[in-house]
Amino acid sequence: MEGDSISGRIAEVCRGLGIHDIGVADAGMWETDPLVSSRIGRGGRPRDLMPDARSVIVIGIPIQRTVLDTAPSILYNHLYNTVNTMLDQAAERIALELISMGHHAVAIPRDGYLGLAGLRGDPSAFFSHRHAAYLAGMGTFGYNNMLLTERYGPRIRLASIVTSANLPSGSPMDRQLCTGCRRCVRECPAQAVADAGYPEGITEKQGCVEISASFAAKGVSPCGRCIAVCPIGDDRCPSPTREAIDLIRSYVKPV
Numbered sequence: 001m002e003g004d005s006i007s008g009r010i011a012e013v014c015r016g017l018g019i020h021d022i023g024v025a026d027a028g029m030w031e032t033d034p035l036v037s038s039r040i041g042r043g044g045r046p047r048d049l050m051p052d053a054r055s056v057i058v059i060g061i062p063i064q065r066t067v068l069d070t071a072p073s074i075l076y077n078h079l080y081n082t083v084n085t086m087l088d089q090a091a092e093r094i095a096l097e098l099i100s101m102g103h104h105a106v107a108i109p110r111d112g113y114l115g116l117a118g119l120r121g122d123p124s125a126f127f128s129h130r131h132a133a134y135l136a137g138m139g140t141f142g143y144n145n146m147l148l149t150e151r152y153g154p155r156i157r158l159a160s161i162v163t164s165a166n167l168p169s170g171s172p173m174d175r176q177l178c179t180g181c182r183r184c185v186r187e188c189p190a191q192a193v194a195d196a197g198y199p200e201g202i203t204e205k206q207g208c209v210e211i212s213a214s215f216a217a218k219g220v221s222p223c224g225r226c227i228a229v230c231p232i233g234d235d236r237c238p239s240p241t242r243e244a245i246d247l248i249r250s251y252v253k254p255v
């Protein structure tokens with residue numbers, strides 16, 4: 001099956017799973033793209049994982065603005081966990097589809113780290129979906145170090161599938177989506193977001209991890225403030241009322 005036909009089949013599988021945001025990066029770009037090759041060292045590149053990798057498929061699921069406006073809350077905590085599960089299951093389904101077509105494929109889990117305890121030791125995953133999505137042309141990086149997309153700003157979660165299939169790929173966008181408005185810098189409760197664009201400005205991850213841990217103890221992680229306040233994206237909608245937000249936020253685990 002040719003690359004276009006494989007892509008068509010993968011898009012069909014994704015639609016059946018409710019996933020409409022898909023990109024493809026050329027696996028060779030981890031060695032050649034200046035930004036990614038300088039940030040992602042050996043071990044974290046697709047061809048370290050799969051030496052015959054030709055393509056990396058990136059799938060995304062948006063985070064609903066209305067839910068994010070209530071964060072930190074049990075509502076956002078539930079959505080976050082559900083979206084992560086959907087992404088992991090979808091990535092496995094896509095990998096199995098590629099394998100059934102005779103290709104090699106590996107689904108990379110949404111969170112490639114050992115939870116909060118692991119993040120305290122080493123606050124990074126073994127594979128960066130953000131950088132894969134950047135190479136696929138799905139968006140660009142913001143001050144908050146997240147991938148910003150035209151449609152959802154940073155309110156999208158990602159997973160990847162590394163494959164030997166040679167698929168038509170995208171390329172990094174030629175304009176920056178981040179306006180440098182610094183809302184994410186000002187609103188971070190841990191003062192963890194650097195006052196500079198990526199990659200010069202790197203989020204201080206330990207501060208972010210400690211905020212996440214304090215919310216996790218109450219059952220309302222993650223924080224999400226730096227993605228809630230970002231003005232990029234076409235997903236604006238009216239916020240819930242103050243009363244609804246206060247009621248939802250009142251549900252926390254006793255600590």
Ligand code: SF4
Nearest residue numbers: 188208223224225226
């Ligand atoms: S998730 Fe919260 S604590 Fe972490 S960087 Fe964003 S705003 Fe700061």
Ligand code: SF4
Nearest residue numbers: 142178181182184230
């Ligand atoms: S809030 Fe402003 S500075 Fe931060 S990522 Fe979004 S556009 Fe960039």
